[in-house]
Amino acid sequence: xxxxxxxxxxxxxxxxxxxxxxxxxxxxxxxxxxxxxxxxxxxxxxxxxxxxxxxxxxxxxxxxxxxxxxxxxxxxxxxxxxxxxxxxxxxxxxxxxxxxxxxxxxxxxxxxxxxxxxxxxxxxxxxxxxxxxxxxxxxxxxxxxxxxxxxxxxxx
Numbered sequence: 018x019x020x021x022x023x024x025x026x027x028x029x030x031x032x033x034x035x036x037x038x039x040x041x042x043x044x045x046x047x048x049x050x051x052x053x054x055x056x057x058x059x060x061x062x063x064x065x066x067x068x069x070x071x072x073x074x075x076x077x078x079x080x081x082x083x084x085x086x087x088x089x090x091x092x093x094x095x096x097x098x099x100x101x102x103x104x105x106x107x108x109x110x111x112x113x114x115x116x117x118x119x120x121x122x123x124x125x126x127x128x129x130x131x132x133x134x135x136x137x138x139x140x141x142x143x144x145x146x147x148x149x150x151x152x153x154x155x156x157x158x159x160x161x162x163x164x165x166x167x168x169x170x171x172x173x
Contacts, residue, residue, distance in 0.1 A: 048115050048116055049113060049114050049115025049116065050113070050114050050115070051111065051112070051113045051114075052073060052111070052112045052113075053109060053110065053111040053112070054066070054069050054109070054110050055107055055108070055109045056107065056108050056109075056110075057106070057107060057108075058095070058096055058100075058101035058102050058103065058105075058106025058107055058108055058125075058126070059096075060096065062092065062096075062108060063088075063089055063092045063093055063096070066088045066089070066092045066108070066110055067085045067088060067089055069088075069110070070084045070085050070088045070110075070112065070121070071085055073112055073114070074112075074114075074119070080119060080171060083152040083153070083171060084112075084119070084121050084169070084171070086145075086148060086149065086152060087121055087149045087152060087153065087169045088110060088121060088123065089145070090145030090146060090148065090149050091121075091123035091149070091167045091169075092108055092110070092123055093145070094123075094125075094145075094146075094167065095108045095123055095124075095125035095126075095167075096108070098125075098128075098129075099125035099126055099127055099128060099129060099164065099165060100125070100126035100127050100128065100129045100164075101125040101126040101164075102129075103126075103129060106125075106126050107126060108123065108124070108125060108126075109123070109124040110122070110123050110124075111124070116173065117172065117173055118154075118170055118171060118172045118173060119170070119171050119173070120168060120169070120170040120171075121168065121169050121170075122166050122167070122168040123166065123167050123168075124161065124163075124164050124165070124166045125164045125165050125166075126163070126164045127160075127163065127164040127165055128165070149169055152169070152171070153169035153170060153171055154170055154171050154172045155169070155170040156168065156169045156170070
């Protein structure tokens with residue numbers, strides 16, 4: 018496992034890169050909590066993101082299961098299909114929890130040319146997004162100034 022010491026940044030405060038459904042930079046929901054974490058764009062970051070989600074949502078097993086799957090799929094997609102998977106790439110995950118809903122957003126570093134891995138079977142990819150859509154009440158994607166965002170929302 019690569020040394021992630023000092024590479025993990027977590028905060029409860031909104032930041033300039035905080036995502037919203039329409040791409041507008043706003044404060045976190047006023048009646049809830051907002052957390053974010055920035056990790057390096059390496060394969061070992063995905064299990065770390067799953068554990069981070071598990072820690073924050075530990076009080077609700079069903080919600081935890083759903084968002085662990087979703088962060089795993091969105092994080093893996095960021096590694097495979099964006100500049101986040103290139104050397105020096107980063108992935109940011111945001112989690113906003115309030116009385117009405119929980120929302121997870123994964124921001125990547127933006128597009129790269131298509132992968133040309135010969136060992137990749139296209140039939141083995143794409144199912145995770147279908148599962149994320151099934152678990153979440155709403156999902157979406159949008160481009161932002163410094164990358165791309167995919168989000169999922171579950172109502173309480």
